[in-house]
Every structure is written in C-alpha cells, then in structure tokens.
Amino acid sequence: MDASPTALFDSYEQDFKQLVQSIDAKLSEGKDAGGEDRKAALRRVEMEMEEADELVSQLDIEISSIPQNVRQHYHTRLRDAKSSLSRCKTSLKDARSSLARSDLLSSSKPYSSDDPYGSSSDRTRLLSGTQLLENGTKRLEESQRMALETESHGAEILTNLRGQREQIENSRDTLLRADIAIDRASNTLKQMVRRMYQQRAITYSIIAVLIILIVVIVWEKLSG
Template sequence: MDNSPTSLFDSYEQDFKQTIDSIREKVDGDGKNERGEQRKAALRRVEMELDEADEMVSQMEIEIQGMPQSIKSQYQTRVKSAKTELARYKKVAKDLHAASARADLLSNVGGSPFRDVPNDDGGAVSDRSRLLAGTALLEDGSRRLADSQRIALETEEQGADILGNLRRQREQIENSRDTLRTADTSIDRASGTLKKMIRRMYQQRVVTGAIIAVLIILIIIILWSKLR
C-alpha cells in the first residue's frame, strides 16, 4: 500500500479524469445528438457525474492540506486546473439543459395537444392560445428550474457540512497521532532509564559480591594465621 502524502490525491485525480472523460462522451453524444427522453436521461447522468466530480475536487483540496509545503503549490495548480475543467462542463450541461427545454417548449406549442382545438373560423388553434400555452409551459419550466436551484443549494450546504465534519475528524486524527508519537517517545525514554537502572543494579551486585569475597578471604587468612 502506498503511504506517500500524495497517494490519495493521485487516486482522486485519476477518478476525476475518468469521470470527466465519461461526461465528455455523454455531452458530445446522447446529450447533444439525441432528442426527447433519451437526451433527458443522458443529461441526468451528466448531472450525477458532475456532482461526483465536484466531490472528488473537494477531496483533492482536503488532501493538499496535509502535504509538505515544498510540493503543495504544484498540486494546488492541478486542483485549479481541475476546477476550471469542471466549471466548463457544468456550463456545457447547463446550455444543453436550456436547449432541451426550448426544444420541448416548441414541440409542445406546435404539437398535437392544440391541433384539434378549433378557433372561431374552424381552423387550427389560434396564435393567442398557442402563446398562452407557451407562456404556461415557460412558467412551469421556470418553477422547475427554481426548484432545481433550491435543491442544488441545499445539496451544496449539506456537502459543506460534510466537508467541515471531515476536516474536524482529520484534525482529531492528526492530534491523536501526535499524542501517540509523544507517548511513544516517552516510552522509549522510560525504557532507556529502566535499562540503565538494571545495568547499575547488576554492577552493584558484582561489587557487593567482590567485597564479600575479599572479606571472606581476609577472615580465612586471619584464622589461619591465628591457628598457626
């Protein structure tokens, strides 16, 4: 397992590039060329992948905070480039959504729901009726867009809260790691002190044994001289 300070960043960046490639294929393919429900489905998938890519960029920013200062600047440049690319595809997706909405509006205004409604002259539906219907559809689209923006803001706030919690948890983990390092250092010092005490104890035992041996020899010599 790679434990380098940039390994997670590189992993998130690789996932981001793969997601962007997938988004590019969809906006250049079904999102642009298809019509109707197929196009809407492709755009929904694009929105989901854009959210995933946004989360990956946020994780990359978090990983930068723990990098050494010597390499942090070059990785910040890479994050900035990723943000620029993500913003570009968000704009493309927004433009495709707008184009799809316009196409649906034109299709509904000039389509079958109004062809069978006669006007006073017995002809097709009047321009006024079509205009009113188009206005209603436009208002409905505006309401849906407002709801989408509200949901996006709520999701962004939730994401910010999650990122804040992740940062706090990261700080707690780093503090715990520092505490463990300090404790490990203290244990090493205590172990060294105990080893010194044990060595001194053995030295004292050897000295004490030597003194006792000398005393015994002296006693034996004295006794031998007395008896002689």
Template sequence: MDNSPTALFENYDEDFKQLLASLKGKLEGDVKQLKGEQRKAALKKVSDELDEAEEIVAQMEVELPSMPTSIRQTYHQRLQTSKQALDKVKKVLRDVRNEGQRAELLSGPGFPNADDPYTDDPDSYSARTRLLAGTERIADGTDRLKNAQRIAMETEDVGADILRNLRGQREQIEHTRDTLTQADSSIDRAAGTLKKMIFKMYQQKFLSAAIIAVLVILIILVLWSKLRG
C-alpha cells in the same frame, strides 16, 4: 503501470477532459438540432455522461490526499478547475432542458398564440407569464438543491478530514503508550540491577570489615605474645 496517486490523477484528468469535450459537443450541436424522442434520448445520454464525469472528479479528489505535500496544492487547483468546468456543463444542460420544456408547453394546444410575441391576447400573455415564472422557480429550486448538495459534500469532506486527524492522533497515543511501557520495563530492570549492586556492595563491606577485624586480632595476638616472651 504506474499506480501512484499522481499518475492516477493524470489518467482521470485526461478521461475527464475527453468526456467534457464530448458533453460540450452534444449540448452545443446534437441536442439543439434534435426534437421529440431523439432529443430526449440525446439528453439521457448527456445525463449519463455527466454522471460519469462526476464520478471521475470524485476519483480525482480521492487521490489528492495521498499526494506529496509539495505538489498537492497544484493538483488541488486543477481539481477545482475541473469542478468549475463541470458546473458550467451542468448549467448548460439545465438551460437546454428548460428551453425544451418551455418550447413543448408553448407549442401545445393551450397556447395558440405562443409563437407570436406581439399578440394582444391576454389569456396567451398570462399563460406565458405563468409559464416563465414557473420555469424560473424550477431553476431557482434546482440551484438551491445544487447548493445544498455542495454544502453536504463540503461537510462530508470536513468530516473525513476530522476522522483522518483523529486516526493519526490515536496512532500517536498508541505509539506513546508503547514507548511508556518499554520505559517502565527498562526502569524495572534497572531497579533490579541496582538492588543487586547494593547487596554486593554491603556484602563486600562486610567481608572487608571481617578481614580487618581478623587482621587486628592477629596483630594483637602477635604483640601480646612478644610482650609475654
């Protein structure tokens, strides 16, 4: 089994596509046709599958930094496409939930004319207006929450990149320190060898001077003995 980052990404991507197709099918078909507890159960299943899809996308993002630089950009674009598709499904789910909540409220006992858009009852119109305004506020709050979550995730990614860079710099510093330590040891050995060479040089000079002195003395003695004879 190929466990390379590219192969794992492809496997995650295939699982994500199948799960995304299942989510779209439920949201466009099953959920809209169901009511009551069956609808709630179907929405719960969709929410669970959506969480699973988010986990798959997160795993795809984890594998991305380990890929070769030459292909990383291509897979990064595919990851962004998957994220955009996931965001669209989230929006559809949010709209479906809002429609369901609106339908339940408007069909309640407090809205006798809720199904009649042309009613002249001011109480019904005011209640419907407040309901729509409240629904819009909920949707706006959800969007702001999603944006805050996205910013937090982007900030986390930036922090992770900084930590990886710092880790790489630390490894470089440690490597440089080890190199300097080895260089210091080599310099110490070279200095010791040079001292020995200098000592031997002076020793040889002393021996040479002594030999020359002996030879000079012998020459003088020979000349002196010949002059006397």
C-alpha cells in the same frame, strides 16, 4: 500497474476529462436536435454528469493519500475539475430550460390576428407553464446549492479526518519515543542496582577480613 500515491488521482482525472468532453459534445449536438432527440441527448448528459460528479468525489478522497510536498499541485487540479463540473451543470440547466421553453411554445395553439396572445385559455396555460418553469428552475438552483453545501461539508469532514489522523500519528510517535526512553531508564536502574549489590558484597568482605584479623591478633596476644 502503477502503484504510486498519485496513480489513482491521475486515472480518475483522465476519466473525468473524457466525460467532460463527451458532455460538451452532447450538449452542443443537442442544440441542433429537435424534440425527442434533444430529450434523449439530455438524458445521456444527465447520466454522464452523475458519473462525473462521482469522479470528482473520488478525486477529493484521493487527495488525502498524496504526499504533502506535491499535494498543493493536485489541489489546484481538483479545483479545476470542480470548476469544469460546475460549468457543465450550468450548461445542462440552461439546456433544460431551453427545452422546456421549446416544448411550451410548441404545445401552444395558434392564435388569431385579432388577439396576439390567443384565447384566454391559451394565455392562462402559457402563464401557468411559465410559472412552472420558473418554479422548476428555482428548485433546480436550490438542489444545486444544497449539493454544493453537501460537497463543502464533505470536504471539511475529510480535512478534519486528515487532521485527526496526523494527530494520532504524532501521538503514536510520541508514545514510541517515550517507550524507548523508559527502556533506557529501566536498563540504567538495573545497572545501578547490580553495582549496589556488588559494592555491598565488597563491603561485607572487607568487614569479614577485619574481624578475622582482630580475632587473630587478640588470640596471639592471649596465647603469648
């Protein structure tokens, strides 16, 4: 198993590309399908879209463990993945809108040639359905905007965490260097103290010898 820092990123990216191909294929097939088949295809696309979204989040997380000297290249690949995911979301939204319009039109009753809009009740239901469709589209766009904002905040938090980790690592290196400097200073002080004691012992020895010599000279003079 590849244990390099970029192995997981490459694996997630490969899985994501396969999902994107599957989503594109299902959306393309769904255009020609009718009714329930089209709805089933969209449900499968929605499940794959959630999985693709999770893979992009994993790619964003794995970026932090990639060495700095090659990280920029992987940032570019991450942006490409996010762009592909955004395109798929837009295609899915268009497919949902198209399906909703088809359902609405298919549920409308036939109208008479005298009234091109059908009866008042049919026209009211059509307007109401159109309004519901517009409201649903707005809610979907709002949900997508909130998801993008959440994703942006998450990326910002990860960036801050990476910065904090680098600061902690720098502080740890500084503490290690300070610890080494303190050890060296302590050894130097010990050597200075040892030399001081040695010099003091030598001084005391010289004084003792001088005293003995003085005593001997005085003794010889007194005895002579």
